[in-house]
Amino acid sequence: MRYLPAAVALVLLAAACGTDDDTTEAAATAGDHPVTVENCGVDVTFDAPPERVVLLESAPATIMHELGVLDAAVLRAGAFPEEYYDDETNAAIAGIESLGEDLDTSGHLQISQEVIIAQQPDLVMGLPDGITREGLDGVGINALMQPVYCPEGVDATTFDDVYEQIETYGQIFDRADEADALVSDLQDRVAAVEAAAEGAPERTAAVLYPTVGGGSGYAYGNRSMAHPQLEAAGFSNVFGDVDERVFEVSLEQVLAADPDVLILLYVDGDPAAVKDAVVSLPGAEDLRAVQNDDILVQLFNFTEPPTPLSIDGLERIAEQFGVSP
Template sequence: MNISLLRRLPAALTITALSLAALSACATTPASSASTTDAADTAITVENCGSQVTLDAPAKRIVLVNNDSLPNLEALDAVDRVVAVTSAPQEGLYKDSTYSTLGSLSLLSTEKNSTGGSIVSQESILGAQPDLVIAPENAVDREALAASGIAVYSPSAYCANPDPELSEPATFDRVWSEVRTLGTLLGEQDLAEKVIATGSAGLSSTAPDAGTAAALYVSSGGSVLSPYGGPSMVTPVFAAAGLENVYADSDERVFDANVEDIISRDPGTIVLLYSSGDPQSVIDSFLSAPGVSALTAVEKGRVVALQFAYTDPPSMLSIAGPVELSGLLATLP
């Protein structure tokens, strides 16, 4: 059964559309995915989730609605351009300077809606005076913010209506695409290419065969198990660590599955993705779920927990994912 994308976003937020202001007209440059010129005062236009994102100049004031793009901003030396966030970054993933910079910012106030999701008012966003908001598309009102003169960029994995190619098996090219696009919006195209070159060189071309695996997000106290399919970054991260994603044949990024289906695919290893808490509590929650004891991976003690950010959405942490995952695999029987 398909599930809402926002259930996979621990800090996903929705924006309420309030007062609107006329968006200043900006000259654009033709773009398929991203385009600009070197002049800092020349408008920048990129294509994003079927919409055009236009900035009068490289983004200088950024609001982050969840931290999925933070790894790429860090790689592009742009953390100091962030002026407001909706959640603190997960520990153990970033440079000390990143935590220090973001720690000085006040979190935008949020409240829960009737379904348990979080809401941040448009006034909160406007109060930060950003020129760019980076957020999942379903978490913001793109048109309302654009009418107020604020551009919105959504990571490609979180487009409400993704392009058909995003239903194909993922590769690390998606990371490079995200870095290039952000580099364009920041006016840092040359640095983006250097980041990509370094990241590409750091990926191992071959890895010892480590068998099959399934990546699962566990929610509702262990009662909901959600595998990640071919279009997710789990697929290339697994491959770079020597694993084969047993759900690589699915054209859905993430979806709910019952235990019987997981058992039928017989993954040799279970990789639990988590974004809060400690790894052992995540493993314990999974092991308490009805029926999972029949999984071969559970019987053999081949269950690990990997921080979610090392896989999805595409980011420079995805590039570090294979090394992190290989380290966890080395601890298994």
């Protein structure tokens, strides 16, 4: 998982693109192996369900747990904040050997490809800096990255990308029935929030990623998972006319947009410091969201990449701002 430094005192995960039908599609019938999926324009073939998985990002853990295959993860690296998961999932994650949680100041996982190869996994999930698909494939190790982070060939992100990712995992791990049940449940949850938001007063919102300590920053446009999240909760994205997943933004741009609500994302650390990084900026006191304290600070994976955590994040937004079912 990649990250960019980040404006309004903001930092954020690496710019990469939204997902579309070409990004991760299963080319075989669920339950059949070998199974071939397309991931970021590359065909990845699984002769059998993976049994030694290395997690180099936190996002897949929820899907794997819900499908009953998290026990296939034998190693992990990077941050897995407990706030993302229920007690059972946290206990399972705690039982997975950690190769380290070293992140640099911009949120990049620091680990060498040689360390990963030495563990002899059959699947690596996540490709942080220094780990390449080609390097792993050369020694017979499959790799998958979140479609939203593909470098090209992707489009605007929607909730369908959550469902497609679950279905892909269901085929890879031979858990198609469990995947179908999970998708149905998530669709019902999204529909419930959308129904609750109908008829609510129109409000605007911006999703930002603040950098504690200052620096440039980013906001989320109409290709990000933040955009359908806001729409489902009844908000208009003040940067919805920006045809980008994420882009550098200035405080002046945020002041000009003056959203009713601010949603601030972060990778780890103190959420109070993340909020302070924005509200303490010169001029931020003029923002109506700051004046009314209509600010939600939440961990990054509650928005991106598209996973069941994105639906958890949607419900958190709805609850925080009074549109809960």
